[in-house]
Amino acid sequence: MLEKGRISVAQFTILIFLVTTGDSILVLPSSVAGEAKNDAWLSGIFALGIGLLLVLLFYQVSKLFPDLTFVEYSDRIFGSFLGKVLAGFFLLYPFLSVALLLRELGDFLTTQILPHTPIEAITILFMVFVIYGTRLGLETWVRAGQVFLPFFLLLVVLFFAFLAPQFHLDNIKPILGEGVKPMLRGSLTFIAFPFMETLIVLIMIFPYVKIKKQIELRNAMLIAQTAGGTLLILMMLTALLVFGGELVAHQQYPSYSLAKKINIGKFLERIEAIIAILWLITIFIKATFYFYSSTLGLAQLLRLQDYRPLTFPLGIIAIVLSIEVSPSITYYNEVISKYWPLFDFTMSLIFIPLILVFGLFYLKNN
Amino acid sequence: MWKVIGLLLVSAAIVQFEYSHLKKIRNRMDRWSFAVLLGVGLMLSIMKMYDVPLFNPLQAIEFIYKPIYENVFNRVL
Amino acid sequence: MKRAKRRKNLKEHGSKPVQQNHSTLHIHPTLENNINEIKQSIGNSMDIIVREFLIQEKLNGAIIYTKGLTDLQMVQELLESLMLQINGDKWIQYEDIKKSILTVSQIEEHKEMGQLLTGLLSGDSILFLEGYETALLINTRQWKGRDVSEPITQPVVRGPQEAFTETLITNTALIRRKIRDENLWIENRQIGTRTKTDVAIAYINGVADDAIVEEVRSRLDKIKIDGILEGGYIEEYIQDSTYSPFPTVYNTERPDTVAANLLEGRIAIIVDGTPFVLIVPALFVQFFQASEDYYLRSDFGVIRILRLFTFFISLLAPSLYIAITTFHQEMLQTSLLISLAAQLEGIPFPAFVEASLMALTFEILREAGIRMPKVIGSAISIVGAIVLGEAAYTAGLVSPAMVIVVSITAIASFVTPAFTMSISIRILRFVLMIFAATFGLYGILIALFGLTLHLCSLRSFGVPYLSPIGPFNMNDQKDVLFRFPWPAMHNRPSFLQQQDQQRQSTERKEPKR
Incomplete structure (x- = not known):
């Protein structure tokens, strides 16, 4: 057994909540509003519904082998060769996501907060701590997420409270003025980024949750996704109410600009650090989650006795990859907002059902 | 040049750090995968430092999904 | 030839039993x-x-x-x-x-x-x-020892004013006077091949977790050293992780604190020759709780939020100052920014050097204040006031804002009730200053992530160091950030896994023998 730690259902819920909001809290509003404009928040509600339906699908997958991760059971259901290939292919997903998250972090910090610091320095520092968290084990870094949560929630409440005076209801009218299509187009990223990206990698974590009944997993996922989705919808709505759809669409980081607008009684201003901290907390947990899953998965795939020695080499590769993935910011943004969501869809709507079908078939025959 | 030397020093430190741990593990696969991955990582970073063009995985994604996005997604919605 | 002879001599000498057993x-x-x-x-x-x-x-x-x-x-x-x-x-x-x-x-x-x-x-x-x-x-033992006196390191306004002494038997008596339960068991053992120091383990049988008691016994029995002169020796042998700035063993010189901890299901280790009694398992929140919290009205327990706040101030104030003045001036209000810029005008150093200089000066003064003979104590306060105050600013070495930051940091670090915790804050403060000087607020935040991860990975005798915050337990929150009134605290803290959870019941649960 490579991972001896176990997490509680509550910790599992918090983990999903943080990963769902992770990263999306900053970058999602822009890409959704790019398609749906004023109705972006409706896209969110639609996406949340789809996300909850997806939970039911993933719950079925979690029931296949309650004590094994996907990489561990993949060669049982697919056969030893195809199983290994598919497991390896699957592991590319969280690993590539780590590189993308690193890139996003570097881009945000170098453009908004630390303009004179080289992007490599920022990503390497981040990666070192992600590696540290990964090496300490699942139990520890999930517990860290649990410790962050109160601070996270406090900052979220402050954020919304400070912005409330600047809401303009006119900004979201007319509702569905251009029909349903833009709204549906906008929900492409809204379904993919927060909901799918979280759920897909969860198949590496399911067996490590302490549960009495399998149904607890489903409930935890439903609660966490609803909470995370609601927070993102509120964030979307706030951005729209303050800026209006057009303006949100044209900004790279709308939530950050929102925080810049906070001005309470002329003394509480320029506190955009709030949103940066919020985002950094979530992206840290999300990156650790992905990196941990891919490292653990690779170790399980190669049947190693410990996953820790892999952390540094994989960390180096992730950093190189994070520099390589984005030759220019426009190219990167286009791929991420248009094609990457489709990759998410492929993973969760083709790959996962494939696992489910083969898994059920295997269980029936054995 | 200095970057490469720095990188090699860092990897020497990593090897030193992991060595005592890996020594305890009897499995040879552990050592090999560590060595190979570290080698790959080093090679990639050195290539990156000398601006050798590497393969960008996002291009693969773009290659596969661009047609789908334009022909399916844009048509349907 | 000569060498061989010497070796022979050595051998003879070595083979002769120097000390008989x-x-x-x-x-x-x-x-x-x-x-x-x-x-x-x-x-x-x-x-x-x-x-x-x-x-x-x-x-x-x-x-x-x-x-x-x-x-x-x-x-x-x-x-x-x-x-x-x-x-x-x-x-x-x-x-x-x-x-x-x-x-x-x-x-x-x-x-x-x-x-x-x-x-x-x-x-x-x-x-x-x-x-x-x-x-x-x-048994004719009797020697001159110190009388029971007031606690020096953990004074309270309201509460018992007695402290442990150097004599083990006086100390156990002080605890017995508080808990007259036959289930308060005190085991004795001698540690140290030469000093043969008496070390007693005290716990309430039936309340303390048997597994933890057994763990304490086995860790104490593993100690191999010639002498134990203070509880600190034992602390370093039995703590869970040596390489951590945070203490995982609590120490106190107050009998009432020990009694309260025993009642919660912790285990006390009393060492002969020192008034400081060790308590395990020790958790992070414990270091922010003073015994007075439990004697004053419960609404006063809110003071713990202030303590946590000062913990962050003393940890972060200098690094935040460095980060904001070097990287994020835009975060300041315009008027404040202008006045700060005017102050910084003549300062020859970057903020990091300025802050380190001042923080280091403070540490020197603090150390001098402890080591110095008490008679010349007033001298240090006069010199200190000049160095850390007006004169340093007039000389153009530091900005007045920096003086304020260092002073508030210093005062905040004294609020923490447990001395051992404030030592770790002092170390971490400098680490954070380095992160702030290189990466600004981002560096501070990342360092805090690392710190949280480290805290989450710590355990004290198997109990997660951050409980009941992480892993979170709703019931145990009654005694973390604030203290509920006594009638509302029905149970003992559950993370210690006692056999007898109920604090408030008319009957004691009888332990298994």
Whole structure:
């Protein structure tokens, strides 16, 4: 057994909540509003519904082998060769996501907060701590997420409270003025980024949750996704109410600009650090989650006795990859907002059902 | 040049750090995968430092999904 | 040739037993032999007194004791009862001496020299009798110790004003006076091959978790050292992780704190020779709780939020100053920014150097204040006020804002009730300053992530260090950031996994034996 730690259902819920909001809290509003404009928040509600339906699908997958991760059971259901290939292919997903998250972090910090610091320095520092968290084990870094949560929630409440005076209801009218299509187009990223990206990698974590009944997993996922989705919808709505759809669409980081607008009684201003901290907390947990899953998965795939020695080499590769993935910011943004969501869809709507079908078939025959 | 030397020093430190741990593990696969991955990582970073063009995985994604996005997604919605 | 000779010499010397092992040596029937044996073992030390006498004019006997550790009055009485009161015609048996003649409360019979020697050097008197292979160890211990006085390191306004002393037995008595439960068990053992320091483990049987008690025992038994002079020695042997700035063993000199912790299911380790008692498992939040929190009205317990706040101030204030002045000036209000810029105008150093200089100066002053003879104490405060204040600013070395930041940091660091925790904050403060100087707020935040991860990975005797925050437990929140009124605290903190969870019930749950 490579991972001896176990997490509680509550910790599992918090983990999903943080990963769902992770990263999306900053970058999602822009890409959704790019398609749906004023109705972006409706896209969110639609996406949340789809996300909850997806939970039911993933719950079925979690029931296949309650004590094994996907990489561990993949060669049982697919056969030893195809199983290994598919497991390896699957592991590319969280690993590539780590590189993308690193890139996003570097881009945000170098453009908004630390303009004179080289992007490599920022990503390497981040990666070192992600590696540290990964090496300490699942139990520890999930517990860290649990410790962050109160601070996270406090900052979220402050954020919304400070912005409330600047809401303009006119900004979201007319509702569905251009029909349903833009709204549906906008929900492409809204379904993919927060909901799918979280759920897909969860198949590496399911067996490590302490549960009495399998149904607890489903409930935890439903609660966490609803909470995370609601927070993102509120964030979307706030951005729209303050800026209006057009303006949100044209900004790279709308939530950050929102925080810049906070001005309470002329003394509480320029506190955009709030949103940066919020985002950094979530992206840290999300990156650790992905990196941990891919490292653990690779170790399980190669049947190693410990996953820790892999952390540094994989960390180096992730950093190189994070520099390589984005030759220019426009190219990167286009791929991420248009094609990457489709990759998410492929993973969760083709790959996962494939696992489910083969898994059920295997269980029936054995 | 200095970057490469720095990188090699860092990897020497990593090897030193992991060595005592890996020594305890009897499995040879552990050592090999560590060595190979570290080698790959080093090679990639050195290539990156000398601006050798590497393969960008996002291009693969773009290659596969661009047609789908334009022909399916844009048509349907 | 020469070398070979030397090696030979060394070998001879090495093979000769420098010190005989007395622990298994048995007592000889002849008195003479025994006395010589003891004198020889202790190297004829001047404080060992041998008094030979004759019982009933026939039986030779000897009392041996250590001067200074023994109650001379008691020895006098012993001799009186042995020499004067036994004068009948009836031949006295060894058993009679033990049973009806010696009027001392605590007597042990021993056959081995080792135990006798340890007893002798702890203040007991040895009684040898001619012709017997056993000796009596008579408790005559008494030595000059400090009286119970007020706690110096953990003072309170309301609450008991007594502190532990250097004497183990006084300390256990102080705890017993608070908890009169027969389930308060105190185990004794001696650690240190040379000092043979008495170390006692105290816990309430049936409340403390048996597994943790067993763990404490086994960790104490693993200690191999020649001497234990303070609880700190033991702390470093039994703590879970050596390489951490955070303490995972709590120490206190307050008997009421120990009693409260025992009642919660923790285990106290009392070391002879120091007024500081160790308590395990120790958790992060515990270091921010003062015993007074429990004596004052419960609404005052909110003060803990202030303590946590000051914890962050003393940890972060200098690094935030560095980060904001070097990287994020835009975050300041315009008017504040202008005044700050004017202050920083003439300062020759970057913020990091400025902050480190001031923080270092403060650390020096603080260290000097502790080490210095008390008589010249006022000198340091005058010099300190000049260095850290007006003069430094007038000389153009630091900005007034920096002086304020360092001062508030210093004061905030004194708010933490536990001294050991404030040491770790001092170390981490400098680490955070480096992160702030290189990466600004991002660096601080990342360092805090690392710190949180580290805290989450720590355990104290198996209990996660951050409980009940992570892993979170709703019921235990009653005694973390604020304290609920006593009638509302029904249960003991659950993370300690006691057998008896209920604090408030009319009956005690009887433990398994």
